[in-house]
Amino acid sequence: MENKQTSILILDDEPIVGKRLKPSLEKKGYEVEAFTSSKEALERIEERSFDIVVTDLKMEGMDGMQFLTLVKEKYPDTEVIVITGFATMATARESFNQGVFDFLAKPFKLGEIVDVIGRAEAKRKKSREA
Amino acid sequence: MSVFDRIRRLFGGKKKETVPFKILFAEFKKSLELNNQILDLIADANDKLSGDYIFGEQYIQHTCRQLADLVRQLIVTINHLTEQKYAALYISFHKIEEEIETLLRGRVLGQVKDYILPYSMISRKLIDSVGGKNAHIAEIGNLLDHQIPDGFAITTEGFNLFLDENNIRDEILSIRRSWHQSEIPVDEASRRIQRAIKEAEVPSKLQAEMLAAAEVLSRRHKDVTPCFAVRSSALGEDEISSFAGQYLSRLNIPLKEIPQAYKEVLASLYSPEAMEYRLMMDFRPHEIMMAVACQLMIPAKVSGVLYTYDPVRPENETMIVNSAWGLGEPIVAGEVPVDHFVLNRRPPHEIREVQIVHKTTTMVQRGCGGTGIDGVQEDQRRESSLTTDHLRELAEIGIRLEKYFKRPQDIEFAIDRQDRVIVLQSRQLRLQQKRAPRACDLSDLEEKHPVLIRGRGIAAMEGIAIGPAWVFSEDKNLNDFPMGGILVACHATPQLARVIHRAVGFITDVGSTTGHLATVAREFRVPALFKTEHATEVITDGEEITLDTECLTVYKGAVQELQYYAIQEEPIEEMYEYRLLRRVLKKIEPLNLTDPTAENFTPEGCRTYHDLTRFVHEKAVETIIDLNFYHAHHRDTQAGKLLWDFPLDLILIDVGGGIEGSHSQGIRPEQITSVPMRAILEGMSYPGIWDMAPAGVDFTSFMSSLTRTTSVRSTSPEDVGRNLAVVSAEYTNINFRLGYHFTVIDAFVSDNILDNHIYFRFSGGVTETIRRSRRTRLLAKILSHYDFLCELYGDIVVARLKRTNRERMMKRLFLLGLLVGFTRQLDVEMVSEETIDIFFNKIRTIMEREHGK
Numbered sequence: 016m017e018n019k020q021t022s023i024l025i026l027d028d029e030p031i032v033g034k035r036l037k038p039s040l041e042k043k044g045y046e047v048e049a050f051t052s053s054k055e056a057l058e059r060i061e062e063r064s065f066d067i068v069v070t071d072l073k074m075e076g077m078d079g080m081q082f083l084t085l086v087k088e089k090y091p092d093t094e095v096i097v098i099t100g101f102a103t104m105a106t107a108r109e110s111f112n113q114g115v116f117d118f119l120a121k122p123f124k125l126g127e128i129v130d131v132i133g134r135a136e137a138k139r140k141k142s143r144e145a
Numbered sequence: 146m147s148v149f150d151r152i153r154r155l156f157g158g159k160k161k162e163t164v165p166f167k168i169l170f171a172e173f174k175k176s177l178e179l180n181n182q183i184l185d186l187i188a189d190a191n192d193k194l195s196g197d198y199i200f201g202e203q204y205i206q207h208t209c210r211q212l213a214d215l216v217r218q219l220i221v222t223i224n225h226l227t228e229q230k231y232a233a234l235y236i237s238f239h240k241i242e243e244e245i246e247t248l249l250r251g252r253v254l255g256q257v258k259d260y261i262l263p264y265s266m267i268s269r270k271l272i273d274s275v276g277g278k279n280a281h282i283a284e285i286g287n288l289l290d291h292q293i294p295d296g297f298a299i300t301t302e303g304f305n306l307f308l309d310e311n312n313i314r315d316e317i318l319s320i321r322r323s324w325h326q327s328e329i330p331v332d333e334a335s336r337r338i339q340r341a342i343k344e345a346e347v348p349s350k351l352q353a354e355m356l357a358a359a360e361v362l363s364r365r366h367k368d369v370t371p372c373f374a375v376r377s378s379a380l381g382e383d384e385i386s387s388f389a390g391q392y393l394s395r396l397n398i399p400l401k402e403i404p405q406a407y408k409e410v411l412a413s414l415y416s417p418e419a420m421e422y423r424l425m426m427d428f429r430p431h432e433i434m435m436a437v438a439c440q441l442m443i444p445a446k447v448s449g450v451l452y453t454y455d456p457v458r459p460e461n462e463t464m465i466v467n468s469a470w471g472l473g474e475p476i477v478a479g480e481v482p483v484d485h486f487v488l489n490r491r492p493p494h495e496i497r498e499v500q501i502v503h504k505t506t507t508m509v510q511r512g513c514g515g516t517g518i519d520g521v522q523e524d525q526r527r528e529s530s531l532t533t534d535h536l537r538e539l540a541e542i543g544i545r546l547e548k549y550f551k552r553p554q555d556i557e558f559a560i561d562r563q564d565r566v567i568v569l570q571s572r573q574l575r576l577q578q579k580r581a582p583r584a585c586d587l588s589d590l591e592e593k594h595p596v597l598i599r600g601r602g603i604a605a606m607e608g609i610a611i612g613p614a615w616v617f618s619e620d621k622n623l624n625d626f627p628m629g630g631i632l633v634a635c636h637a638t639p640q641l642a643r644v645i646h647r648a649v650g651f652i653t654d655v656g657s658t659t660g661h662l663a664t665v666a667r668e669f670r671v672p673a674l675f676k677t678e679h680a681t682e683v684i685t686d687g688e689e690i691t692l693d694t695e696c697l698t699v700y701k702g703a704v705q706e707l708q709y710y711a712i713q714e715e716p717i718e719e720m721y722e723y724r725l726l727r728r729v730l731k732k733i734e735p736l737n738l739t740d741p742t743a744e745n746f747t748p749e750g751c752r753t754y755h756d757l758t759r760f761v762h763e764k765a766v767e768t769i770i771d772l773n774f775y776h777a778h779h780r781d782t783q784a785g786k787l788l789w790d791f792p793l794d795l796i797l798i799d800v801g802g803g804i805e806g807s808h809s810q811g812i813r814p815e816q817i818t819s820v821p822m823r824a825i826l827e828g829m830s831y832p833g834i835w836d837m838a839p840a841g842v843d844f845t846s847f848m849s850s851l852t853r854t855t856s857v858r859s860t861s862p863e864d865v866g867r868n869l870a871v872v873s874a875e876y877t878n879i880n881f882r883l884g885y886h887f888t889v890i891d892a893f894v895s896d897n898i899l900d901n902h903i904y905f906r907f908s909g910g911v912t913e914t915i916r917r918s919r920r921t922r923l924l925a926k927i928l929s930h931y932d933f934l935c936e937l938y939g940d941i942v943v944a945r946l947k948r949t950n951r952e953r954m955m956k957r958l959f960l961l962g963l964l965v966g967f968t969r970q971l972d973v974e975m976v977s978e979e980t981i982d983i984f985f986n987k988i989r990t991i992m993e994r995e996h997g998k
Contacts, residue, residue: 029201030427031722036199039695044588100203122193122200125695 021136022064025049026056026082027071027098036069039125040132053082064090067135069128072099072118080113087114092142094135098123166800169769170871172225174878176765177889179219181906183758184941186212187734188659194667194726195658196607196695196717205726206249212733213242216754223761226768231761233748238757241732248728251429253301253380256731260303260351261358264296273728274300276378276436278570281550285568288646289549291542292567295366296440297358298378299407303351304434307411311345317415318430324420331417338415347404355407355439359400362441372397372442372513375406376570379414379435381428381719391419392435396474397442399514410437427721443567444510445559447530448473449483453490453543454553456576459709463497464488464543468530470521471507473557473569481506484530494540501529531560538566546571548629548649551608551670553712576712587710591698594691597684598652598699601677605637605663608672609693609711610650611703616686617641619978631692633684635978637662637675638918645669650692652680652699657937670718674699741882766880770796770869785812787870791830791966795868797822803872819872821892824955825879828962831991881965888965894954901947901954905933905961908941919975924964926981927988931960956996963988 023045025033033049040047048065050056056070068086072079083095097118111118116135119128190208193200220234244254255274267275267283275283275298286293308314317338324334347355363371377392393413395406413419414435423433449468455461466486467476475481487498504521511517531539539558546568547554555574559567591599610631617623617634626632626644634641637656642665651666656675666673674680674694684690684699691704700707717723733754738746741763751757785808787795797804797812803819804812814830817823828834871878875895881888891904907924924942929935933944946957967988974980 027201029203029722031201031720032199034720035717042587042696098199100201100207122198122204124197125199126197128199 020044020046021066021132021139022046023048023067023069023132024056024059024065025069026053026079027051027069028053029071032071032098035125036128040129043129045132053079057082057085060086060089065093066139067094067096067132069096069098069132072097083115084113092139094139096128096131096135098128166798169226170800170878172222173765173769173871174891176219176222176226176761177878177891179215179222180758180762181943183212183215183219183754186215187730187755190726190730191664191667191734192658194718194723194730195605195663196723197604197658200722200726202722202725205722205729209245209249209729209733212754213245216757219758219761223765223768226765231748231764234751234757234760237748237751241752241754241757245729245732248725248732250431251725252431253434253728255301255305257300258302260300260306261354262298262300263358263361264293264298267298273380274298274302274436276301276380276434276438278376278378278572279436279438280378281571282438282568284549285546285571289545292565294374294440294443294567294569295362296374296438297362299351299355299437299439301380301434301436303355304411304436306348306351307345310348313341313345316341321420321430325424331420335415335417335420339412342412342415343408345408347407352404355403356400359403359439363400366441371400372510373400373403373406374398374438374440374442375403375410376438376440377410377413377435378438379419380432381423391416391422396472397510397514397516402514403439407437407439411435429721432724440569442510443559443561443569445472445567446470446562446564447535447560448476449531449558450477451539451543451556451558452553452574453547453556454574454576454712455487456574459553459576459712460705462490462705464490464494464540466531466536466539469504469507470525470530471509471519472516473559474516475508477557486531486536488536488540490540490544492541492544494537496533496536499529501527503527504530535560535566542566542568545628549646551649552716576709587706590700590704590707594704595701596698597690597701598674598677598680598697600697601679602652602674602697603658603676604694604697605651605656605658605660605673605675606666606671607694607717608650608670609691609695609707610672611691611705611708612649612689614652614684614686614688614690616681616684631690633680633686635681636918636922637673638922640918645671651675652677652684652692654678654680660937670716763882766869766882769798769871783808785809787811788813789830793868795870798869798871800871800873800876802874803876817872818874819877820875820955821877821894821958822870822872822879824894824958825877825890825892825962825965828959828964829966831963831966834963834966890958890961890965892954892958894951894958896951898948898950901949901951903933903944903946903954903957903961905944906941907964919978919981923975923981923984926985927960927964930985930989931957931992933957956992959995960988960992963991 094116264283272280279298376394452465467483482502485500553574556571557569612631615630631650637653639661651673691700783799788811879890889906928944
């Protein structure tokens with residue numbers, strides 16, 4: 016039996032996303048780190064792995080696509096969930112080709128992302144058992 | 146020539162060419178479609194304030210622009226219909242749009258233009274004009290009826306005038322920018338900005354107004370020496386108490402020194418601590434504004450501070466009081482020893498701990514304008530500064546204010562010469578971080594505490610609440626609802642909003658996040674969980690419960706760790722995006738134009754997008770009727786009044802194959818060949834449907850009050866009820882305005898299932914909200930039962946039916962006819978909850994009798 020908490024990294028340049036998600040997910044028993052700058056998130060990714068990464072696709076400075084590609088290269092087992100604004104739905108679809116687990120369009124409900132995370136968690140568990 | 150005339154001339158065509166009705170009608174239909182889209186979008190936007198969504202600035206901007214676009218199209222449409230008769234709508238629209246754009250750029254607009262507002266005129270609605278401290282203290286006096294110092298607010302409008310007349314806005318911004326870019330340290334930035342403010346002049350107009358308001362105060366209280374306290378009331382200040390205390394208060398100053406004190410208080414907006422704090426809280430430059438409180442000094446016998454929780458050990462469930470003789474300044478500043486009391490938070494608030502200190506000095510007023518330090522009389526030095534009675538009263542006030550403001554409170558008080566407890570200010574108490582449970586400590590709560598509801602319902606407002614459950618039933622009176630209770634009810638009806646000031650939470654079996662109660666819960670930030678299906682069954686009246694809307698969970702008993710966690714957290718509703726969404730919605734959502742006969746029902750009277758939408762709908766219906774019935778007819782249409790036994794002025798316009806025979810003397814029901822119209826009229830004229838009026842009411846006057854029926858010949862078209870049906874062989878579009886009810890039906894019935902549709906919209910009502918909400922629920926129940934897809938927005942019901950065969954469509958239209966005939970009286974008759982089922986069964990009986998099961 017594994018007791019280790021599922022770890023999640025959140026990257027979104029709109030600060031409200033991390034502020035809102037972090038405590039809610041922690042309350043559900045997840046270990047959460049939130050970032051608004053892709054540079055800092057990348058540095059953190061260099062240091063350690065996360066079970067699940069939640070990232071916005073369109074940010075200033077660095078493309079979310081680039082970020083998720085790097086994450087996937089380094090940790091193929093990490094499930095990546097993409098969140099995105101209205102304008103970038105087309106790009107979001109593309110991201111499926113990059114091995115993204117699922118995507119959510121902003122604004123979304125708290126319950127929706129919790130569901131997606133739950134599914135990603137289940138998938139990881141299943142692939143480990145296999 | 147007025148601006149409006151000029152615009153009209155600019156847009157308006159002088160040539161009178163008759164536009165084919167089909168084109169006009171297409172425009173009319175477009176206006177209805179836009180109307181619906183706008184109202185849905187507004188309801189969705191309000192829903193976002195519940196805290197249940199993740200959204201950013203992008204969303205707010207997108208929504209505002211989408212709305213602006215739809216409203217603009219709507220105005221274009223009505224002007225097409227009316228040959229530019231309402232071009233003045235563009236002016237109102239641009240004004241609102243510009244205000245919203247200003248808000249989106251981060252600028253805060255005060256709600257009033259006044260520089261000065263007396264406390265009697267202030268409520269929390271004006272918080273962006275008067276700041277948190279003023280808004281809160283005024284509400285404590287006006288709504289909770291506690292003793293507060295008499296006073297007035299100097300608004301943010303006054304602050305803006307101060308910056309603009311002295312031309313120092315840019316200078317401040319540029320110093321601030323240098324600090325943000327790390328060119329200068331915060332201390333230097335603070336010093337330079339404060340100097341600029343102190344060296345500026347208070348504009349003479351502002352100065353004159355503040356002195357005049359102070360004169361009024363002095364005259365009203367002749368018994369006391371007119372001395373004043375000038376305090377900060379910056380935007381966002383009172384919401385978080387770690388923010389408060391960073392600004393200046395000037396106490397006991399004479400009238401003529403108020404302007405000088407005002408400047409000093411303004412300058413404290415730029416203390417280094419405040420500047421750092423705002424950076425952390427993501428305040429935008431234009432949100433940095435200070436309103437000021439100017440209050441009459443209370444000649445205090447005793448002063449002190451009350452915390453409604455022990456900030457270091459909230460789990461002790463105690464309140465803390467510190468007090469000493471004389472004025473409060475040295476007590477608040479911690480400069481003198483104080484008596485210390487610990488009280489139980491629960492009534493009767495027994496005293497758990499008392500420490501009476503040796504009090505040698507006290508601060509007193511020296512005439513007006515000065516304070517001094519006196520020695521305390523020998524016999525008072527070791528005496529308690531507060532009596533048991535004072536303490537009990539303070540505890541009660543503390544709990545009331547905490548329940549009212551939904552957060553632990555830090556309250557400054559004074560005891561005056563008449564021994565009255567006066568609340569000087571009340572703000573949120575910040576508890577010590579390290580003591581609070583972290584979110585991750587809360588993941589196993591469901592194992593530790595008995596759960597009544599788990600994972601059910603929808604959050605209409607996020608949050609955590611603990612209190613006794615008060616299960617509402619027919620035999621209970623809402624006036625008995627206890628302060629600090631959690632209301633549990635079957636339906637999220639608007640009438641429940643009455644207890645909003647006393648409730649700390651709402652739980653219902655049925656309800657929607659776009660209803661009226663949800664909107665009010667969000668305005669007052671009361672956690673609300675709707676649609677749990679069985680809350681009234683599983684929750685016992687009177688038992689203590691804990692509501693956690695984020696997890697859709699209700700626990701039995703008080704889960705204190707959740708409470709401590711919640712009061713610690715930075716409330717989500719204080720995040721910038723929420724502040725911004727609330728501000729823009731104020732320009733979008735309120736409906737000021739409710740009565741089409743009122744004087745302000747004009748393009749110039751429209752102050753929000755909702756007003757514009759409402760105005761256009763009214764005028765669109767009116768125009769179609771006027772053009773086709775009262776004035777020259779279109780050659781391609783036939784119009785006439787329905788000759789009927791029922792008191793309903795209905796104008797029919799036939800666009801092709803909907804009516805046969807001559808129209809000149811009016812249209813008899815049997816002349817109608819329009820398939821959907823026939824079905825609707827059949828329902829409306831069903832025996833007994835129109836005369837189900839309650840006994841004891843004068844039927845005639847009652848009906849006429851609803852339909853405002855008058856003879857066409859004797860009055861101008863404007864005074865007549867606006868009931869319009871546009872029909873063709875397969876199509877009907879009905880707009881009824883019966884008194885204050887609105888009904889829209891749009892239906893197409895043919896042999897092609899894919900083309901068939903019914904749209905039904907019902908809103909308004911003449912009675913009080915409770916009966917209206919019963920009617921709304923009855924309609925929803927019936928419509929859903931008969932396959933309609935039904936949505937409720939406040940007391941608006943929208944129902945749709947598509948892709949249904951001809952025969953079934955006809956039955957459903959017959960049903961709508963029944964409902965139209967029927968519901969116009971329902972508000973009057975729906976005297977109890979049971980009536981919902983009674984009427985539901987009546988309708989079902991008729992439907993079964995007519996069409997079989």
